[in-house]
Amino acid sequence: MELYEKSAHELSEMLSKKECSSEEITLSVLDRAEATEPKVGAYLTICREEALKKARELDNRLTKQARHPLAGIPIGIKDNISTKGLLTTCASKMLYNYVPPFDAFVMERVNGADMIVTGKLNMDEFAMGSSTENSHFKKTHNPHDLDRVPGGSSGGSAAAVAAGSAVVSLGSDTGGSIRMPASYCGVVGLKPTYGSVSRYGLVAFASSLDQIGPLARNVTDCAMLYGLICGHDGMDATSADREYPDFAKGLNSNVKGLKIGIPAEYFGEGVDESVKTSVMAAVRELEKQGAEIVEISLPSTKYALNAYYIISSAEASSNLARFDGVKYGYRAEGYESLTDMYEKTRSEGFGDEVKRRIMLGTFVLSSGFFDAYYKKAKLVALDIVREFNEAFEKCDVIATPATPSTAFRLGENMGDPTKMYAADICTVTVNIAGLPAISVPCGNIAGLPVGLQFIGRKFSEQTLLNAAFAVEKNIGEAAAVNF
Amino acid sequence: MSIDVKHLAKLARLRIEDDKLAKFEKDMESIVAMVEQLPALDGDASGLDPEHPMKLREDIEGTEKIARKELLANAPQMQAGCVVVPKTVE
Numbered sequence: 154m155e156l157y158e159k160s161a162h163e164l165s166e167m168l169s170k171k172e173c174s175s176e177e178i179t180l181s182v183l184d185r186a187e188a189t190e191p192k193v194g195a196y197l198t199i200c201r202e203e204a205l206k207k208a209r210e211l212d213n214r215l216t217k218q219a220r221h222p223l224a225g226i227p228i229g230i231k232d233n234i235s236t237k238g239l240l241t242t243c244a245s246k247m248l249y250n251y252v253p254p255f256d257a258f259v260m261e262r263v264n265g266a267d268m269i270v271t272g273k274l275n276m277d278e279f280a281m282g283s284s285t286e287n288s289h290f291k292k293t294h295n296p297h298d299l300d301r302v303p304g305g306s307s308g309g310s311a312a313a314v315a316a317g318s319a320v321v322s323l324g325s326d327t328g329g330s331i332r333m334p335a336s337y338c339g340v341v342g343l344k345p346t347y348g349s350v351s352r353y354g355l356v357a358f359a360s361s362l363d364q365i366g367p368l369a370r371n372v373t374d375c376a377m378l379y380g381l382i383c384g385h386d387g388m389d390a391t392s393a394d395r396e397y398p399d400f401a402k403g404l405n406s407n408v409k410g411l412k413i414g415i416p417a418e419y420f421g422e423g424v425d426e427s428v429k430t431s432v433m434a435a436v437r438e439l440e441k442q443g444a445e446i447v448e449i450s451l452p453s454t455k456y457a458l459n460a461y462y463i464i465s466s467a468e469a470s471s472n473l474a475r476f477d478g479v480k481y482g483y484r485a486e487g488y489e490s491l492t493d494m495y496e497k498t499r500s501e502g503f504g505d506e507v508k509r510r511i512m513l514g515t516f517v518l519s520s521g522f523f524d525a526y527y528k529k530a531k532l533v534a535l536d537i538v539r540e541f542n543e544a545f546e547k548c549d550v551i552a553t554p555a556t557p558s559t560a561f562r563l564g565e566n567m568g569d570p571t572k573m574y575a576a577d578i579c580t581v582t583v584n585i586a587g588l589p590a591i592s593v594p595c596g597n598i599a600g601l602p603v604g605l606q607f608i609g610r611k612f613s614e615q616t617l618l619n620a621a622f623a624v625e626k627n628i629g630e631a632a633a634v635n636f
Numbered sequence: 637m638s639i640d641v642k643h644l645a646k647l648a649r650l651r652i653e654d655d656k657l658a659k660f661e662k663d664m665e666s667i668v669a670m671v672e673q674l675p676a677l678d679g680d681a682s683g684l685d686p687e688h689p690m691k692l693r694e695d696i697e698g699t700e701k702i703a704r705k706e707l708l709a710n711a712p713q714m715q716a717g718c719v720v721v722p723k724t725v726e
Contacts, residue, residue, distance in 0.1 A: 254706040387693060394691075459671040470648060477649070479719055484712035491722045492649070500651040508650055509660070512641065513667055515648045529674045531681035570663050571670045 156181035157317045158633045161374040162401070164320065165222045168215075175208040175215075175225030178320075179269050182227045185633075186271065186318035192636070194293045195303075195313035197232050198240050199272040208269050215267075222401075223381055224267035229319035231310050232273040233280055234365065235354035236260055239270070243356050244288035245278045247502035248482045257354020258389065259323060259365050259382045266381055271319060274309030278504045279473065280330055280358045282306050283576040286567055287506045294563070295338060296634040297601055301560040304334030304576075310368050311338035317633030321369045321378050325355055327362045328461050329555075329580025332592035335368055336555035336604025339594045339631050341375045341621065342368045344580075346611045347587035348393035351386030359468035360391075362461075362584040371630040372593065372622045376400040379614060395612070403615050406623040409443030413620070414548030418454040419579055424557040431603040432554045435595035438627050439620070449544040449551065453536040454582055460537070461581035462574060463517050463530035469507075470514025476502065509570060534585045541586050545610050550620050554579050555592035555604030579606060589614050593621035594631050602631075637672070639664040 156164065156178045167173045183201050190196060204227065211225050230236060233243045235253035237260070242248045256264065263270065277287035285293045285308025293308045295301040296316040303312040307324030311334035314322050324331040326344035335342025343366045350365045357363060367378035380401060385394045413436060420429050440446050478484035478498030485497035503511070517526035544551060557578055566573040583590040588608055595605035605624060609617045641660045645652045652660050704717060713720040 251710055254702050254709065255700075390693070456674055459673055462667070462671050474649075478712060479721055481710035482712070488722060491724050494722055495649045496651045499649050500653075503650070505656075505660075508645075508652070509663055509667065511648045511650065512644045512660075512664060513671070515644055516639070516664075516668065517671075519647065526672065526674075528681045529677055530671075532677040532679055533674060535679075535681070536677070569666075571666050574667075574670070 155185070157185040157320070160371050160630070161223060161226045161320050161369065161377060164226055168225050169220070174212045175269060176205060176212055178225065179204050179208040179227050179271070182271055182318065182320060185316070189296070189316045189318050192294060192299055193296055193312050193316050193318065194291045195274055195309040195316065195318055196229070196272045197242060197244065197275050197290055197309070200239065200270060204269050204271050211267050221266035223377060225269060227269045227271045227320050228263060229271050229274045229310060229313045229322040230260070231276055231307050231322070231324045233276060233325060233356040234259060234323060235356070236270065236273065240273065241356070242290070243279050244276045244290055245502065245504070245507070246289045246483055247476050251482050253354070255354065258351035258386045260354065262382050274313055274322060276309055277306035278507050279356070280306040280325055280327055281469070281506050281510050283329070283333060283573050284561070284566065285309065285334070286563065287504055289504055292563060295560050296636060297339060298560065299636070301562055301601070302337065304337035304556070304560060306330040307368065308334045311335050311340055311342065314338070314340045314368050314370055315631070315634050321367060321374050323365055323382070324368050325363055325365050326584065327358050327465060328584050329577045331366045331368060332555045332580050332590060332604065332606060333576065335592040336602065337560035339602030340368055340370055341372055341591065341593050341631070342366065343375050343379055343591045343614070343617070344583060344589060345379060345383060345614060346589040348391050349383045349612065349614070351389040351392050353386055353388035357472040359465035360472065361468060362465055370633065372618055372625050373401055373404060376404055376618045398615060400615055400618055404622050405619050406626045408439045408620065408623045411439070411444040411550065411620065412447050412548040413439065413444050414447050414449040414544055414551040416449050416451045416454070416544070416551060416553060418451050419553035423575065423578060424554055427598045428554045428556070428558060428603055431596040431598060432552065432605050435605050435624050435628065436552050439623055442623065447548045449547055451540045451544060451582070453533060453540055456533045457537060457582045457585060458574060458578055460530040460533040461577070461585060462513065463526050464534065464585070466510045466514035467518050467527055468514070470511045470518065473507070473511055478502070506570070537582050538586045541588060549616055551608040553606045553608065555606040559598050559601035559603060583608055587611065589617055591617045591621045593624050595624055595628060637665065637668055639668060
């Protein structure tokens with residue numbers, strides 16, 4: 154077994170026993186990236202020299218000091234997370250040359266733990282999309298089937314972990330952008346409770362929904378990385394001030410007495426029969442081990458996708474106003490006035506999907522339409538919150554498919570935006586309600602992975618990780634894909 | 637509903653090329669037709685939670701400092717420590 158195939162917790166133990174060095178691990182992962190990148194295309198930037206240099210320095214230093222369990226472990230970072238001195242493009246022409254002068258909060262944590270950043274990962278432009286096909290720079294391919302999408306928007310983060318070109322990665326999730334690609338690529342992805350991970354340094358898409366989270370090939374690694382990045386930060390006004398347990402230490406696969414809610418609305422029309430069967434088989438297995446199945450109802454789910462696209466686009470239209478060709482990034486050439494410069498820069502700098510979302514946001518916020526769209530969407534959001542609260546009086550976690558189907562083919566949904574949006578149907582309610590949720594592999598259909606999603610109460614990440622851990626015990630950990 | 641893409645684009649400081657206008661109109665109309673399917677709800681949509689009010693920080697000077705040169709390093713055009721934009725006052 155090569156080092157790149159090993160999990161973060163295995164590598165951590167090997168490092169502490171001096172069975173290998175961080176340089177060896179980093180080299181193995183970088184060589185794997187060199188071999189797989191021509192086919193997968195997960196990375197936008199690879200920092201080979203910097204990563205190896207840091208690993209070497211660390212190997213020399215760690216013999217003398219206490220180390221963080223994740224020290225010396227390579228990690229890939231989604232390209233919308235600000236990395237000081239390292240290109241952060243959001244996969245957009247608009248930020249093709251942007252080098253942040255500061256680190257995101259999560260990068261302070263990652264660097265503080267002496268993790269080794271291997272590079273920046275591909276995504277849908279400004280995290281808007283469900284297939285990573287909206288990247289300005291390149292397409293990313295699903296390691297399980299190179300003709301298929303990795304999901305999005307954190308497609309590079311999921312594909313790199315699945316291919317073994319990253320041990321773990323960070324993504325961001327506004328409407329399913331961690332869980333959906335995790336499901337398509339057969340890896341574990343956690344969307345944390347809103348407020349538990351600081352958004353400082355995450356390039357904003359929809360500020361009331363965005364959250365950074367971990368992706369890994371197993372639940373233990375996911376728990377370790379989440380434990381590293383959660384916590385209070387004064388730089389994010391929505392950051393929760395509370396204590397967090399050691400999630401990896403607290404992992405427990407005993408589901409005896411765990412009440413699992415099954416909402417009929419997530420197993421209805423629009424979700425593939427084979428996906429429902431696969432998810433329910435994994436849930437039934439937990440039932441055999443002592444979990445209790447409870448039927449619940451979340452009727453507002455049918456409006457969730459509509460409310461989500463209204464709210465997220467409204468916030469995006471405001472957040473993306475900052476890209477004007479003045480302070481950073483792309484500026485068009487040959488303009489006659491300030492307005493002309495703005496319009497030319499934004500028209501040439503943004504891709505079509507970003508333009509559609511900015512215009513949708515502009516539309517739903519414009520006078521005369523605000524009450525019919527934005528206000529109604531916010532009222533639907535309150536109903537969704539209320540229904541979740543009622544459901545969690547009857548159960549501890551909710552189990553659903555993470556996606557309505559397995560990974561679709563590249564190009565399959567590109568002509569029809571609403572068809573693409575429908576891929577988010579199982580995930581958007583979680584962001585609207587600010588809840589945590591995890592996608593864990595629960596089976597395969599025709600060689601393509603299926604993800605089971607557990608949704609929990611706010612700050613119940615340990616419960617979610619434990620439930621996912623139990624599924625993983627039954628199914629087996631994901632391995633780096635061989636191809 | 638028919639959507640005036642040209643007008644929307646102008647409000648958003650975007651410009652849609654003429655040959656792409658028809659496709660954008662079709663897309664925007666189908667997106668709006670999708671999202672407008674919402675129940676007739678009424679009430680206070682502010683979503684404020686009186687039991688968990690947000691805490692605002694003190695209005696004090698921050699301690700984090702980034703040098704002017706570093707901040708301006710990303711500006712497309714710069715002169716004498718300032719960003720350069722087209723003339724705005726006649």
